[in-house]
Amino acid sequence: IAGITQAPTSQILAAGRRMTLRCTQDMRHNAMYWYRQDLGLGLRLIHYSNTAGTTGKGEVPDGYSVSRANTDDFPLTLASAVPSQTSVYFCASSLRGGHEQFFGPGTRLTVL
Amino acid sequence: AQSVAQPEDQVNVAEGNPLTVKCTYSVSGNPYLFWYVQYPNRGLQFLLKYITGDNLVKGSYGFEAEFNKSQTSFHLKKPSALVSDSALYFCAVRDIRDNFNKFYFGSGTKLNVKP
Numbered sequence: 001i002a003g004i005t006q007a008p009t010s011q012i013l014a015a016g017r018r019m020t021l022r023c024t025q026d027m028r029h030n031a032m033y034w035y036r037q038d039l040g041l042g043l044r045l046i047h048y049s050n051t052a053g054t055t056g057k058g059e060v061p062d063g064y065s066v067s068r069a070n071t072d073d074f075p076l077t078l079a080s081a082v083p084s085q086t087s088v089y090f091c092a093s094s095l096r097g098g099h100e101q102f103f104g105p106g107t108r109l110t111v112l
Numbered sequence: 113a114q115s116v117a118q119p120e121d122q123v124n125v126a127e128g129n130p131l132t133v134k135c136t137y138s139v140s141g142n143p144y145l146f147w148y149v150q151y152p153n154r155g156l157q158f159l160l161k162y163i164t165g166d167n168l169v170k171g172s173y174g175f176e177a178e179f180n181k182s183q184t185s186f187h188l189k190k191p192s193a194l195v196s197d198s199a200l201y202f203c204a205v206r207d208i209r210d211n212f213n214k215f216y217f218g219s220g221t222k223l224n225v226k227p
Contacts, residue, residue: 004155033215040121042202042219043156058214090155100146101204101215103155 003027004104006091012110013081021076021107023091031094032074033058033101034066036087043090049074050096081111114139116205118218125193126226133188133221135203145186146204146215147177156202162186173197193225 007022025032030051035043035058045058049068063085065077074093078085088108092101115138125131137143144163148156160171167179177188186203203218 035217040219042118043217045214045216048214056214092156100158100161101156102158103148105155106153 006104006107010108019078023074025093029093030096033092034076035090083111086111114216116203116218118221120221122222124224131190131193133201135186137205139207141207144206147188148202150200195225198225
């Protein structure tokens with residue numbers, strides 16, 4: 001692994017189903033983030049984690065949950081998917097402080 | 113409240129001409145400012161950042177940005193555009209007093225460089 005990986009690359013999901021998007025980084029970054037990207041809205045922060053064992057809510061957390069059991073992994077779970085969660089999801093990581101973020105390749109999720 | 117505004121959805125420029133992509137920000141304290149580029153079907157890539165010091169910041173691929181505190185702006189510039197610079201550009205800000213490492217992104221500006 002080099003950098004950040006996300007899985008799956010894309011997914012079509014029926015409304016009401018549970019889905020977990022996976023994110024793994026090997027850079028030993030303390031902070032990790034989940035964003036959704038929607039046309040005309042840019043990137044909106046869903047949840048973040050400053051360090052393993054801690055998480056926080058971003059701009060649009062409703063309908064999503066995260067966990068940070070270790071430094072490397074930061075999964076995002078949709079407990080009961082709805083069509084408005086159709087989006088491209090990006091995971092990112094950074095060192096603490098004023099450091100730039102490194103982004104994964106994204107997961108394209110379609111909820112029908 | 114922290115926010116970033118990119119007033120132009122799209123910027124069109126001819127190859128070889130200078131380009132500017134605009135960004136203004138709002139934070140309670142002093143800002144950390146960033147520019148990212150996104151190519152189709154890819155994640156965002158870091159271009160440059162302003163933390164402190166010289167207001168003119170130089171980054172990857174010949175890009176630079178100027179921090180203007182009085183105008184709360186951080187415009188991205190390049191003296192001579194290339195067709196390969198065509199992409200989606202995002203400005204981002206973080207308040208240096210924010211202990212939670214939260215970044216706020218603009219809505220993005222699509223740069224079209226024509227041959």
